[in-house]
Amino acid sequence: MTDPGPEIAQRMLALRAHFAHHPVYEQLEGQFERLLSNRRVEVDKGEVREARAIALIGASGSGKSTAIDRLLTKTSGLILPQEGQDHCDVVSLMVPSPATLKSVGRSILEALGRPLRRERTTDAIWELVRGFLKERKVLFLHLDEAQDIARHQTPKEMQSVINTLKSLMQSRSWPVGLILSGMPGLKDLLNYDPQLARRVFPLELPRLSPLGDIGEVRAVVGFYSAEVGIPWEPEATAADVAARLIHAADREFGLLIEMTIDGLEEALHSGASSLSVEHFAAAFSRRSGCIAGLNPFIADEYERIDVRKLLGREGEE
Template identity: 35%
Template sequence: MTEHSVVGLPHTVRDTSDHLNTIGEELAKYYFTREEDDTLKKALDRLVKNAKQSPEARAIVVSGESGAGKSTLLGRAFRKHPAFPNFEDEGCQLLSVQVPSPCTLEELGREICEAAGYPFLGNSRSASVWRAVRNQLKAEGIRYLHLDEVQNLTETVDKNEGKKVRNTLRAMLIRKKHPVALVLSGPPVIVEFLRQDNQIRRRSEFVAIESLRQDDGEILVDTIKALAEEAGVGTEAHLAMDTVPRLMHAALRQFGTAVDIARCAILAAAGSRYRAEGEIAAEPCLTGAHFANEFAIRTGNAGFANPFVTPDWQALDCSLVQVTKIDGLASPSDGEDDGSKPIRRRRKGARQ
């Protein structure tokens, strides 16, 4: 067990529940850094530097499939950046807004106004709403705006509405009185949508969150072993050869999803230490069955459509059997100051 491992064993059913909750909280504090952390930090550095030196703002477009870990990556980058020391508190010059689903341009404007502390109750015309957005952002000193899940706005618009969306975003960047830098995140489809505007494309930096590759299995093995050690759980010898390849397939090769499934499977394994009679068993071991059960809980697929059960798992299209959305690992409250435990994750062959 690591230096920060959960210690002490419970004596009652209630103690058991509390103990498992504590383990879950400890596991959620882990953050596994990746190459994209450095890429995004440098992009934010350039965004902030430009905001201080140029009369026009720029944008960062962060794209990745669902479950890639975009929200966790961005949340941690915002909290750790010196330009946003009070992120998510009043007075921060960065405002983060999740685009509701479904969403129109007018509805997004109202959402931003409310997030900025000014619920818009006036004329419902889009132009009026966005005038209020610009005025409120200026009044609050907000110079950076993060819009998450941008596809909720872009996927349902026709050609004319799409042009209005791009015009509105571009206007935020080039407005003379109070330009606002943008961080836009969502699946890869938003990249094609935004690149249709030459000015947005020219003023944007694009950061792609890659899916796991076949040779990233070693990364997941190290990740799972670190989490299991924290929870006081052992791992099987064939973790790398059998379970992890199935996990990558089950998670659609998305790192955030894979880590979240593993974290929940480890917590279930930790719970198996405590028998119904209140007896404490020997150190539990994380097995493929724990992963299979977690996948079944999320999707309802416990048999032939479960990649941790079926022998022919490589032929299984997990995008068709995941009936519930699997999100990335919950964002930690961040920073070593509050107990988060960053672990360096490098792709095989990456430069040191």
């Protein structure tokens, strides 16, 4: 008998390649394309104007990293860093942890292909950053997990961070736009200085509503199930499963997509002819290691379950 595992794995890989569009992504895409067009025209005309920033904020599992990756890989004509290539439109990196101005500067230099070969002061590192951003004609710098830049900083250090970010956008020789993505703590950084805040276009990925987003969730699950040729279960139970799925994903859109795909994978492996709540329950159990009583697809009072907790057992705090 042929092992169906490899075929199912290929179908899941194709399924995960699909991108579920949502309103915040459309706003992100539109704002970035506008800023990109402005910067390209300014460069072509030899004009130096202050750049702007976009901030995408969302909790863990909200889908912000997927959204940024989609934006940078699918924007038409966008030049990304490649070995042996002098010019790139965007440089993207994750902020190192623990983050200091010096460590962030070093990471940017590495992303630019210009790693430090000897120790330098923070000011000297950022002077190099500005110089190499201009040399490579970088239009935008993306910092992921940007909230870490502001973590555990003294007021003086925080102001230095703010001033450094503003200096990139305000450079008189080569202004660079910023794309900042991160957890809700990023708001503290953005709101620390009004001069920084007014230069930022903020976008936040909202949490799903167990009431208002039922229809959207049903449509999303229906789309993914249709992609693999497995119909969803009867109309009478779809709303209840959608509500449970929203809670199981802790109301985060990105997690909900992951759990939908996990449920479909369970259905394929079981040879089922339709996607049912049992498949979501099995996928959640596999994911969390919880007992049945703490599985939001099985329990009666599922809203009380802490779905982020692994290996949940009755009576545990």
